[in-house]
Amino acid sequence: MSQNTAPETAQQAAQEHGLLRTLVHATYWLDDGLQAYMKKRAGLSLPRAQSMAMIYLTEGIDRPSDLAAKLRVSKQATQQALKALQKKGIIEMMPDPKNGRQKHVVFTEYGRNLGDIAKMGLFELEAQLSRRIGVTKLKNLRTALDADWGEPNGFNAD
């Protein structure tokens, strides 16, 4: 125990374990909302891992390895998500003409439309959230979450 911030007893700690819980519930709220929106507006909703992949794909991250790094999951897990998206006709895999090892993910026309609808869904959900908790809280939420979550947590490193 290298820091002086650990609680002396479990009793003290008992009041402090709500963050993980609320983060998970907030994530579920947003993800469930997105799935409901997609179901209604596009007739198809993607499971969470595939939605997450879509988010980065729409940001231009188009190589499986880069995608895996951004998602913080293994290349294999990423590949399974991509394979599922491919099967649904949302993306295609194209070999890199310059580099024989690499491949690139490209959207189909259908996939691009789906991505656009998803973005609007997330926009709408954040607007709902803004109405629910207020502009200030939402802004604070964004600000607080805008950290480098790739930082080590001190238990792997010390």
Added chain:
Amino acid sequence: MSQNTAPETAQQAAQEHGLLRTLVHATYWLDDGLQAYMKKRAGLSLPRAQSMAMIYLTEGIDRPSDLAAKLRVSKQATQQALKALQKKGIIEMMPDPKNGRQKHVVFTEYGRNLGDIAKMGLFELEAQLSRRIGVTKLKNLRTALDADWGEPNGFNAD
């Protein structure tokens, strides 16, 4: 489209889809940290669903159905988590003496110790986070997340 807050185009929405992403990454940071802590301090780390169940169990939610409601997953999914915890010697299932339908989850001695260690881990992780992003941001994060995430999202209901 019953509200007037939807973006006119996907272009406008493109800037607004970062919340889900950062929520997921923050959740991963906390959960990965907890698993590393438990591995180091208790020699055993629980997968996420089981950790989540433990959180509510330590709050006194001890009936499978209530647990499922709190976790917002199916009773069956909850049962699988409980079965796994039981197999690991962390909990036991006791029939309710008054009500023949109900069962109650009780901790084993080992399970209680494990829960206490987990609480301290979460406490320590939140302290780390406080050092990283600052007390104010963490407080804002807590405040913003302290909402009723069971509220409908408007796409299931309208």
Added chain:
DNA sequence: TCAGGACGATCAATATTGTTGACTATGAAG
């Protein structure tokens, strides 16, 4: 009372997501 329905728990089958380990093929470096 007792028949019907609601409720709590469980079993079974399946989908999705994630892991580790092993493998292939390409590119880069000496």
Added chain:
DNA sequence: CTTCATAGTCAACAATATTGATCGTCCTGA
């Protein structure tokens, strides 16, 4: 040209979640 790192893949498995069906138990109204 050998060696090694990189990018992607295949296979097996663990964990989590779903839907659908089943089985007792409790509750309630005719």
